Amino acid sequence: MSFHTPHRLQPYWDLAVAPVQADALAATLELGIFDALETPHTAAQLALSLALHAPHTALLLELLWSMQLLDRNVADEAGDKPASYRCAATAHRYFCRSSAAFCGDAWLYRLHALRHFGTQLHSLVRDGGKPTLSSYNTSTGVNWAAAAQQQIGQEQRAVTMRAALSVMERIAPFTSRDTPLRLLDLGGGPGWVAIALAQAHARMQATVFDWPETVAVAAANIAHAGLSERIDTLAGDLGVDEIGSGYDLVWCSSVLHFVPDMQAALHKMHAALAPGGVLVCVQAEIAPTPDDASRVLPYYLPMRMLGRNVTRQGELAMHLQAAGWRQVEQYQASDFPMAPVQVLIARKASL
Known part of the structure; x- marks a missing residue:
C-alpha cells in the first residue's frame, strides 16, 4: 500500500x-x-x-x-x-x-453570482425552470454598462488585454506594423482590448461595438487613453443592427454565448470583413475529456440552464465554415479570465 x-x-x-x-x-x-x-x-x-x-x-x-x-x-x-x-x-x-491590474471586485462578483446560482441548483434540477441571475438573465445596455465599469473592465485590464495581444501576434495583418488596419472589437465592452491593440499597432483604426450605454463607458476610456482620433464607437444590438463593413480584423471574445442566432451573427461578421480579412473568435467550448471539461462546465452551467450557446469543442469551427470562412485555425488558450477558451482564427477568402 x-x-x-x-x-x-x-x-x-x-x-x-x-x-x-x-x-x-x-x-x-x-x-x-x-x-x-x-x-x-x-x-x-x-x-x-x-x-x-x-x-x-x-x-x-x-x-x-x-x-x-x-x-x-x-x-x-x-x-x-x-x-x-x-x-x-x-x-x-x-x-x-x-x-493597475486590480481585479478584486471582479473576483467577488463572480464568486457571489456563482454562489447565488448554486443555491438554486437543487430546485432547478428537481422542478425545471430557469435560474435567476441578473448578470445572465437580462442582457440590457444598463446591465452591461455597469459590468463594463467594474468586473469586465477589471478583467480586461488585468488579464484580457495581454492575452489578446498574445493572440494577435500570431496573425499576419496585425504583425505587419506598417500596414494600415481597420479593427472591429465586437461586443468590446469597456474598450480596453481595442485600446491595447491600437497602442501596439500605430496604424490601426478601431471601432468598439456594443450596447449604447456600454460604448459610452468605452468612449470615456478611449478618451482617457488619448486614442479618440483612432478608436471610435458604434452602438447597437448585434442581433438586429448593422456593425459596419470593410474591416481587416474582427475581434469577438465571449460574445456568441449571448446572441439569439449564432449562425446569423457569424454571417454578419463575415459580411463585415473585407476580402482576405480575419475573424479572431475567443470562446469557451466544452472539451471531450472530463479533465478539460471540468474547467469549463462549472462556469457555464448557469448559461446552459438559461439556454445560452455553449458549443462543444470543434462545433464552432464547423459553424464558421458554414458561414463562409474557408480557412479556420483553432487552439486552446488558458490565459483568459475564468475558464480555458478556444481561439479560432478564420480567414475570409480574397477576391
Whole structure:
C-alpha cells in the first residue's frame, strides 16, 4: 500500500473545504486586508489598524499564507518577535487597489453570482425552470454598462488585454506594423482590448461595438487613453443592427454565448470583413475529456440552464465554415479570465 497516493475521495473533500478558502479571500478583500499588507504587519498590528479581532486575524493570516497569498517572516527561535505578513506577488498584483491590474471586485462578483446560482441548483434540477441571475438573465445596455465599469473592465485590464495581444501576434495583418488596419472589437465592452491593440499597432483604426450605454463607458476610456482620433464607437444590438463593413480584423471574445442566432451573427461578421480579412473568435467550448471539461462546465452551467450557446469543442469551427470562412485555425488558450477558451482564427477568402 502506498502512503503517498491520495485517497480517491480527496478531490471531493477538497470541494468541501474550498468554500472556506473562497470566503477567506472574500473577507480579506472586503476588509481591506490586502491593501494594508502592502507593507509588513504582524497580526496584532493589522488588527489594531483595521479594528479587527486580533486572535482571529492571526488565524486568517496563516490561512492566507497557506494559500500562497501572503508571504510570512517567521518569528525568531526565542519567540520574542511575532511573525509578520505582507502580500505575496500575486495578491499584490491582482488584489491590491493600488495595482493597475486590480481585479478584486471582479473576483467577488463572480464568486457571489456563482454562489447565488448554486443555491438554486437543487430546485432547478428537481422542478425545471430557469435560474435567476441578473448578470445572465437580462442582457440590457444598463446591465452591461455597469459590468463594463467594474468586473469586465477589471478583467480586461488585468488579464484580457495581454492575452489578446498574445493572440494577435500570431496573425499576419496585425504583425505587419506598417500596414494600415481597420479593427472591429465586437461586443468590446469597456474598450480596453481595442485600446491595447491600437497602442501596439500605430496604424490601426478601431471601432468598439456594443450596447449604447456600454460604448459610452468605452468612449470615456478611449478618451482617457488619448486614442479618440483612432478608436471610435458604434452602438447597437448585434442581433438586429448593422456593425459596419470593410474591416481587416474582427475581434469577438465571449460574445456568441449571448446572441439569439449564432449562425446569423457569424454571417454578419463575415459580411463585415473585407476580402482576405480575419475573424479572431475567443470562446469557451466544452472539451471531450472530463479533465478539460471540468474547467469549463462549472462556469457555464448557469448559461446552459438559461439556454445560452455553449458549443462543444470543434462545433464552432464547423459553424464558421458554414458561414463562409474557408480557412479556420483553432487552439486552446488558458490565459483568459475564468475558464480555458478556444481561439479560432478564420480567414475570409480574397477576391
